[in-house]
Amino acid sequence: MAEAVTGRSGASRGWRRRAARWAEPLRWTLLGVAVLVLVVFLVAQRQSTDVSYGESPATAAIPEGSAGELTDASVPSVAEMTALVAAEPVVRLPGAVATWDEQQVREVIGDSDTRILVAPPGLDKAERDLIRDVENATVRVVGTEVSGGIYQAVPDTIPSWRARFATHDVTGSLVALIANLRDRPTPPDVDPLTWRDPAPAELAAVAADLRAHGRHVAPGATLTGVPEKAAAAAFPAGARYVALPYQAPGEPLPRYGPALAGLFPDTPIVVLYGSWVEYHGPEAEQFADIAAATFYAQFGDRLSRYAYPQDNVLGAWLDRVTEIRYAGVFERPLPYRPFDPLRVALPALPWIFAGCVLVFLILSVRSLPRVAGLAAPVVRGPGVSSRLAGLTALAVEMSLLTDRRSDPALVRGIAALGAAREALDERLPASQVRRLLADAEAELDAAARTMAIPAYRPSAYLRGRLS
Template structure:
């Protein structure tokens, strides 16, 4: 093998080593779920500093115990949970189950006080429902919408009652219904939105358009309409659907109590994705505390920003500079394999020489080595050449006498070794048997 090919062989090996090292180092990755570095605000707020607590004064533990002894269901002033009375009454039957219903936003100390009321089988704090062992929560948008729009806890109560009575859990009950708003109801909402993008109905706690609204909806200025929790058992006016006709193409967020509903571009899928992401994480907290609508809407807009910034719903992904390593990584294993094959191929060539390979049978080897010895005899008087010729003569006689090939091979191996020594002494690599015989006998 020439020096150039030998150097090339080591270049391929070095390249293979570099590629495998780079590839293995690149596998040390960590997961960073950041929605492509979404700019949504996620400021930490200390407990009690977000307006989620109320100034509710609870009766003493003894008073609550007495009230529950006298009444099956005790509802304290300020409670916001409602249910279908017939369905719940039928579920209770004649079971000795006592239900205590309190306002949301209780302090930790007040929660501890409620736990001391031993005859309260079921507690409803805000719209959070818990029994002696388990709690019940909504798990889809329909359930969360009813819970936070009208305070409906019918399904949650029936689930806990069935659990307390050791019965099979009932199917969810969907009592929520929409209706179209009347012209008189819609007119002031439209007027406020045209004036300053915000409508606040009596009883709503939203105070202003949130600062992060433009981050959540960067293409069009969004509109916001806020309403208090709606009356239970009555159809809810669907202002969003009517406002879409008045403001086509504009993002619209309508709040009913702690429920935020999106209308506008991609509303069919976008609204469900955002709502599920938010209420799946925060429903338990929103159910038991009295957060102002400003706080709830801020969290909702963060979720909108995260979803939109992830590249969904026709929002482009943020620009990422070209990364050669990221592009090259998938092909590195293949380049590594090619370099290894090239190294092995050149290594085999170095051992066997070029061509179809040396002759294998003793007669063929004898003929090849004899031809080589004749060519070298005109150039060398080396003793090794003389010894090789002697061994070849012995091998030729052994073949003629039909001696075992094992004996002939030993003679040929010895002759080949002597010819290799003579070729090295001449400085002729092409006369080395491994190279000379590689092309076969012509």
């Protein structure tokens, strides 16, 4: 019976003790979690100059001579080239490919003594150094790279890139460089290329190859095969490829792209004119310009100096297409990207950190009064102590006279007095001590009434004790 009577207050005290036991380790555990989350978040925020697009292929540095870009072409000695340049205003070394509009270049040269030395593409660094050592050459053209003095003329528009890499035409670069060397205004750019529709027989031959093999390689083109891995990443649904050799300068280029896009709707069409890549098909109006501008702005210098096979040019261009797709510029299906738990959880880490710190502070504030002796106000005074002592004395006297009917109330009263004494010793809040004393007084009063002894009722007993 005593166990049943004391269950409520005993359970309350037990719960408080258990809470106090796990609050301290929980507090420090949360602090450790907060520190760990902070470290992970800061490490994930490290700065880097590398740029990547998901898991897209990265364009690594290509050592000279490792991609078939060097040829067997060679140049004479510096003395021999100096003599040739002194004898002729324009010297074309064997294997030179650069062409230009002679009238436009002659107009910008005027009456100046401008001498041009033209060398073939695919020279190694030592041979290019020999070209630069020819001091009486005003302008040097290596492949289609145009330089003179401390300057180098670089295309910066799609028409000028197309002219250079589809037909080896360097008119715009020559005109701009010579005008700059002579301190004259640069004439406006003029697109030197014109287009024509392919003849029915030409289109039929190309379309037949595309249906049968997915690609067409014209005579003179250097494409041996489409890079399968790069093509699958760039165009997962498949594409069709046409490879043409460098086009003759001054002649219209056959515009295969639009015609083939009509024959193969919703299919990417890739057409190579020498080292120039044209794209037609889905989202061509926006995608083609972005792919061309970003690709030739990065690789234009290497393509100008060297003689890359079309396999290499197409592979690098397909990698660029994949990078653009990974960038999410267009609403096209993105390649598979492995699940990254850190990437998913990273936005939540600051909130986890803040929550751990907040709970740590709350638990620290709750434990601070017990540590510093600053607990909430408790009952400390002669009135409470006297009341507790008086009720305890009353319970002792009543225990000598109670019977089976009054025992339960007395036991409950004694249990409440024990809880009140413990609360007073543990410096619990005053309201809790008063509530326990009130419970004890009510139980003792019930026992006195059951015993039919009015003098043992707490109100009378304490009044007589304190008087």
